[in-house]
Amino acid sequence: MLERWFWESGQKREAEMLGKMDRQVNKLTSLISDLLDVTKISSGKLEFNEEVFDFNKLIEETTEEISRISSQHEIVLELSSTCYINGDKERIGQVITNLVNNAIKYSPNADKIIISSKKEKGKICFNVKDFGIGVPADKLEKIFDQFYRIKNNNYHLSGLGLGLFISSEIITRQGGCIWVEPNIKEPGSTFYFSMPCNN
Template structure:
């Protein structure tokens, strides 16, 4: 029976007797570790392959842990084999009772995760390179864009002074696009700071409803298609970074406006209790599918509408907001149904 079990398993697997001699091994073991059955069976495990299996950690597992626990799982062992080179393995072992008249066997599975680890390390390296590139590119873009912004405002002022309102309006539109570019650069810089643990926070007490009112007033000026309705409970003073929390609220409202092309109302509501405050922004726009909700707060996650239209943006805003809320020991979530709108919420404790 034990031999049938060994042969069936696809990962490298060997069966050992109580003296740690190999009773049998499967094909995957022989292929992975480049050994033959006659060199393996009935041999002491530690003597295999010119004692390549005489691994201190393996001795500890089989000699000390297994006799007392009957099994061990997910032990990672890294070893440099003479014939096949460096391997990273996950070891699992279990004592298999064969019946009253037979001695128990030890089943030892050896999963080779070397390539997986290499792929993970390569992915992490690529992520670091990408973050470094984003950081450098953002810094390099920031200065010229700031200069363009300044010259644009000067040009607009001159057109207005000369009475050329048509040209002033055109430059004003250009200025608005520069603001969008500035915001994108700001998001990229925030992401690199978050990843490097360098995003700065300046915490202090502030009136929560006062902050909401300021942002709602500012956002209402930017949209003529939507009415921003405030349903706020009694205000509370909370401690945190006022500007960063404002950034979160602004992001919620910007998204609600962006994704509510055919709706005209956006509701901002709060709830307070002895533990903290909660803010929710409800829109009646396109809504978000369950599959999209799962990745919504990840970097570069973007929503595709039901008509396959991709909304503008790089998919960084909600990632940044979620990191800001986490930094304040708060919670962030979304409730949404496709075609019926979304409600984005965050809660913050009164005391950090």
């Protein structure tokens, strides 16, 4: 709100500084949250508050929030028929956020990412397709390891390599699967996870 006031009043320098401070605070908050989650995972205290919810609605709500703070990438939604799933809505939303933010971060020269969902054989499958630096074939199995990060000499990418590890734990501990595949015809990667439908 204050940042917007600075922009509207013509104080560009102050608005940019405030925006930068806000982004740094968000990064620090996210880092602390990730470290707390890793501690809970290591000690077996990661808990889930299960409820039945509309999966596609969660995707729409989560990506709408991300779109507000990411102006560089268009988030394209290609959602098929939805299903209700029984799981921790907040935690699964956290996974969606992690995967989408990862797609944005690792495709700095792209202008869009594609988010899809598809219901089949009693499961709902979510995927995020980016057009970025991709995941080397020999690193596909390591990508969800704790503290693992893809190295690229052309870009400086922040982070500790915890988001995908935490996402994997959240999904697999609720009976789902998570994986990544390289794009065939374009650069980049597609991250997937699936969860059992409740209906």
